[in-house]
Amino acid sequence: VMGESGTGKTTFLSQFLYNGAVMYNEPGVLLTFEEPSFSVLRHMKKYGFDFKALEEQLLFQTISYRPHEVKKLVDEGGGLILDTISSLGAKRLAIDSLTSYAMLFDAPYQAREAEISLFELLYKWKCTTMLSAEGLTSKKSVKSPGGIEHLVDGIIMLHHPRHQSVRYRAIEILKMRGARQAEKVCPFEFVEGL
Numbered sequence: 427v428m429g430e431s432g433t434g435k436t437t438f439l440s441q442f443l444y445n446g447a448v449m450y451n452e453p454g455v456l457l458t459f460e461e462p463s464f465s466v467l468r469h470m471k472k473y474g475f476d477f478k479a480l481e482e483q484l485l486f487q488t489i490s491y492r493p494h495e496v497k498k499l500v501d502e503g504g505g506l507i508l509d510t511i512s513s514l515g516a517k518r519l520a521i522d523s524l525t526s527y528a529m530l531f532d533a534p535y536q537a538r539e540a541e542i543s544l545f546e547l548l549y550k551w552k553c554t555t556m557l558s559a560e561g562l563t564s565k566k567s568v569k570s571p572g573g574i575e576h577l578v579d580g581i582i583m584l585h586h587p588r589h590q591s592v593r594y595r596a597i598e599i600l601k602m603r604g605a606r607q608a609e610k611v612c613p614f615e616f617v618e619g620l
Contacts, residue, residue, distance in 0.1 A: 428558070484514060
């Protein structure tokens with residue numbers, strides 16, 4: 427899930443986890459790199475996402491790490507992340523945000539190698555995984571800082587443009603391997619209290 431700051435990436439990932447647990451009984455794990463997990467969960471309560479109740483039902487767990495700590499865990503093969511996924515029986519994983527992880531590395535090549543290693547672990551963990559990354563769009567392409575768009579199965583782009591003096595939100599599916607998608611930008615809203 428890509429988009430500039432303020433487009434709703436964290437909210438989108440949270441809804442993915444919350445609906446997975448509530449509607450499909452699929453436990454989920456939220457791994458945050460930037461915003462502390464307590465802040466994310468407090469903010470998500472505005473949308474009616476009661477993650478506290480899901481934690482008590484063993485359907486949700488959150489982990490907060492600094493990006494350099496995740497690099498160490500990837501080097502070691504998973505550590506606490508893998509333990510949490512295994513103990514919860516997690517089916518869904520959300521990582522917010524991969525941009526911070528890619529910025530740890532001095533050279534683009536090192537960042538790409540680290541991301542490939544992370545993706546190899548993600549495939550082994552057998553969770554449906556959504557990652558967020560800051561992405562910049564031009565008229566011709568979408569670029570993330572680490573170039574992950576070539577590694578993922580799908581790209582969902584969130585937009586927050588301004589029309590005259592009002593901002594609105596829009597979603598666009600740029601890539602979805604093995605599926606046809608609408609070739610258009612669709613407006614949407616986040617509604618509090620649902």
